[in-house]
Amino acid sequence: MCWTFPECDGAGAVVGIVRRYAGPGKNKFTLPGSARGLTVPAGWPGAGPVLVPEGASDVLALHLCGVTAVGRPSNTGGAEHLARLLAGLDPGRPVYVLGENDPKGDGSWPGREGAEAVAPRLAAALGRPVRVAFPPDGAKDCREWVRGLLADQGECEDRELVGRQVLGHVAATGCDVAPPATLLDAAPGRPRRSAEALIAAAERHIETINGALWALAATVAELRQQHCCDAASRMVRPEPGDRICANRGRGGRPAPRRGGSAVPCASG
Template identity: 50%
Template sequence: MDGSQPPMLPVNAQRRCPICGKPNWCLLAPDGKTAICPRTAEGAIKRAGDAGWFHIVDPDRVIPLLAPAFKPQNTVKVDFQRLSDIRRERAEPRLHDLARNLGVSVDALRRLKVGYNDFDKTYTFPERDGQGKIIGILLRYRSGPKKRIRGSKSGLSYADAWDNGSGPVLLVEGPSDTAALMTLGCNAIGRPSNRGGYAHLADLLSGFPNDRNIIVLGDSDCKLDGFWPGKEGAIQTASEVSKRLERTVYWALPPDGVKDARAWLNEHGGDNPTSMRDCFMEGLRLQEITPPPVIRSFVPFQEPISLGTYRQEMLKRRLLSLDRPGIYLDRSMTGSGKSAIDYRVVLNLFGRTEEVA
């Protein structure tokens, strides 16, 4: 072979030898036009030493080396915290328009750190993990559709001071319903969808007092075929959060047959929404989800002892077991001296004793 040719490459299961069809031992040129096969001499051009026979591959059987998969070089990570802050600075003139459109208070939108992008005319809703870090940004177009910025992870929508220190917390779908409940004066956290965000919710609520209820609020969006994503998602979320927190969690649907919390606010909130908070809460029909039983194995605590003392105890128990029918089980770890103790037991039987080291 000409030394200027590129080196032959080993065949594999995806690029088999075109001469014998096997996935091993043979060599194949990167362009697939020549091969060295140790199994087949017939049709070879010449012998290639101990490697086998050199073949020119039939053009119909050429297997070219696939080009490596393209990997984008752009590894720059989006600083969602900074991006959210920039969008908030430009949001103030637009928040009043969004508040009127959604039927929620401007203060609720401010507390959720809603921003605005003049370039594509979108409102931005930051999503957080259970520790408060912004991990993604949800875009809401003025025409209604929503999508996340590239690189975003779905998270929760909540204010810095989401807990006023009293009453239950309601887990609703999305930032709009979160803003609606905040307008009513409720403690609210927005889930990223009807199902999801379980780990973030468990993290955020890990210290929530046991004497205050956690309520998952689903949407009344039953379909004609009986599929009910809002209700089923609420039950699933309540079950997951209950299991992770090991406490009772409740689920409910909005009162008065409305679709969601924002629809109830727009229909019943009036000019003083906070005065309607109790009315909203009393209309909820809470369904209880209890956590599954947890079985734990506890190892009794024992003060550490020296190896010498342990061996003395081992020898004592071995001697006590002599002439007593039954099974003797010793689970001492390697190096604890089981063999040495056996030897000393034998010596003891013959009336000889040695100190146990």
């Protein structure tokens, strides 16, 4: 048995096809020429909080319960596509990057490490906080979580109730990840400055720097002129009546003649 999932970029265009086969082991493959993208279900963007799990099956489980979800292609992938896809959403809609309860024996934890890597990048791109949340203990991912909640209901299956339970859990346990500070953010205890105020302050600083540079240039020119005058006053000029020896060689020494002896300088 095989399931086929299209994956999209941030603009909603299909960029790849993923196939998932039933059975254990490596059972997910991309078709040749595919790029990895997001799993975006029908009805996007929906309403309410947006959950961002890893993988298509988690998206299907959440979508089944009426929860708006979009899937990342891997634990650390998809941040750039997500930033573009979510950019037009109402900022009042919370975004939850979901991790997985999959710690390994070597101490690594791909589900947590991936969520903690994607959330800051997404918060920075969106310019607003996002949240990181996990399924409750006992459930590896959203698929197992939803399946367990539905099983607990017995024959009276209420998918909307499961959706409310999921949203209630992530709202109660999610941790905020804020975007990095910018120049518009004020220091603690100081009011936030507007962009116009920052531009005006920068222009004042530029004027001050330009004035200092002009003053420095004038000082350098004055010092250079004074140095040239001092050097000229120290030059030795020949007095009238002085005779310059035509036979002087380099350094003022008598120039040698053939045979190695010096040619005497005519003194007149």
